Amino acid sequence: MPFVFFILGLSLSVVRWEPAFFDVALPLVALLGYRCFAWRFRHALAFLLVGLFIFSHLPSLLIALWGVHDPVVPWGRAVFYALVTFYLALVSLLFMGIKQNFSIHFFGGYLGGALLSSLFGVFAFLGMPGLESLLWGGSRLVGLFKDPNVFGAFLVPALLFLLAQSFRRKPLWLLTFLLFMAALLLSLSRGAWVNFLVALVVWTFLRPKARWPLILLMFSLFIATFLYATLLLGDTFSSRLGFQPYDRDRFSKQAEALVAFWEDPIGKGPGSAEYFLEYATHNSYVRLAFETGWVSLCFWLAFVGLSMAYALRCGLKQGSLLHEIIFASLAGILAESFVIDTLHWRHMWIMLGLAWSGYACALSDHPSRARGGPDASSGAPEGLPGQG
Numbered sequence: 001m002p003f004v005f006f007i008l009g010l011s012l013s014v015v016r017w018e019p020a021f022f023d024v025a026l027p028l029v030a031l032l033g034y035r036c037f038a039w040r041f042r043h044a045l046a047f048l049l050v051g052l053f054i055f056s057h058l059p060s061l062l063i064a065l066w067g068v069h070d071p072v073v074p075w076g077r078a079v080f081y082a083l084v085t086f087y088l089a090l091v092s093l094l095f096m097g098i099k100q101n102f103s104i105h106f107f108g109g110y111l112g113g114a115l116l117s118s119l120f121g122v123f124a125f126l127g128m129p130g131l132e133s134l135l136w137g138g139s140r141l142v143g144l145f146k147d148p149n150v151f152g153a154f155l156v157p158a159l160l161f162l163l164a165q166s167f168r169r170k171p172l173w174l175l176t177f178l179l180f181m182a183a184l185l186l187s188l189s190r191g192a193w194v195n196f197l198v199a200l201v202v203w204t205f206l207r208p209k210a211r212w213p214l215i216l217l218m219f220s221l222f223i224a225t226f227l228y229a230t231l232l233l234g235d236t237f238s239s240r241l242g243f244q245p246y247d248r249d250r251f252s253k254q255a256e257a258l259v260a261f262w263e264d265p266i267g268k269g270p271g272s273a274e275y276f277l278e279y280a281t282h283n284s285y286v287r288l289a290f291e292t293g294w295v296s297l298c299f300w301l302a303f304v305g306l307s308m309a310y311a312l313r314c315g316l317k318q319g320s321l322l323h324e325i326i327f328a329s330l331a332g333i334l335a336e337s338f339v340i341d342t343l344h345w346r347h348m349w350i351m352l353g354l355a356w357s358g359y360a361c362a363l364s365d366h367p368s369r370a371r372g373g374p375d376a377s378s379g380a381p382e383g384l385p386g387q388g
Helices: 002-011 023-030 041-055 056-064 074-098 100-125 148-168 171-186 191-207 206-233 235-239 245-263 283-316 321-336 346-354
Strands: none
Touching: 002 023, 002 100, 023 056, 023 074, 041 074, 041 283, 056 074, 056 283, 074 321, 100 148, 100 171, 100 321, 100 346, 148 171, 148 191, 148 321, 171 191, 191 206, 191 283, 191 321, 245 283, 283 321, 283 346, 321 346
């Protein structure tokens, strides 16, 4: 089963087609490997919030199916969009119960998928024949994703893990970090850049004394790579740094959605923004409020906030590197959610679930190791969840 979870994590990097390989494989893994999951009483509140989040969609969904609003949202669109949201929420609940050693193998597959996507994406950028489909619009790295914004954000947790491993002074980890950094920059996603910088700052401030020297070095490398990419790509890169022509449309539609939200707090129906606004909201908070109402938005924020609080507790109290990465990555996603629709990102919901996964062994600089605590000799890879 460990290899199966590794492949499942690897499959997250292949989402060009729907349903994705991950969506097909997950039910099989859950059925055949049901012993790899175990839920605890501490998950009860998270289950309740997710259940209320799903239930809060029903009023707006029924209104959309009844055809109350004009224009009428096609029932297929409303039902499909709601079902995708429900499915991802259930995926989060499933990953809450994943046992610790299997979460390690899953995250290993996640790293492997990010590595392959970045490597082949960079090769495509360098002009290797046969890889043209890995570039979006001929210039932006997209890997095996459909959207370069999602591809760039997918790399952030992997970048944080590689950065943590750089503390062990292993050159291979640093080289891989630089590869991921290049792929992130070449995705030309402003949202993903903000995501990474926010996650980096949050992760650093969790243990500032131990991390700020290396972070300062990595930030310098980021700026240097950024400047080099600007010189290498010229207008293609520098044009992404400023205000885009379509940004004005985005902000005006968001303002229009907020006005409509105050007039109709129940919501227009799942997936309805493109029909009423004739434009995607490019803001997860605005989309939820506009489509499914303020109650749905509050339950989602409560679930995300509680998941992050639990991840932070595991990271600081138990010294779990994986939970620290999850906390920082979710902080980055929340920041990017102001400019991108992130509600249907698989890796976001998986991170929300993994935030609740079991006990973790302490970092080498955590007090529990210094005291010779029970985790000091767990035998697990440093900073990752211990066995048992």
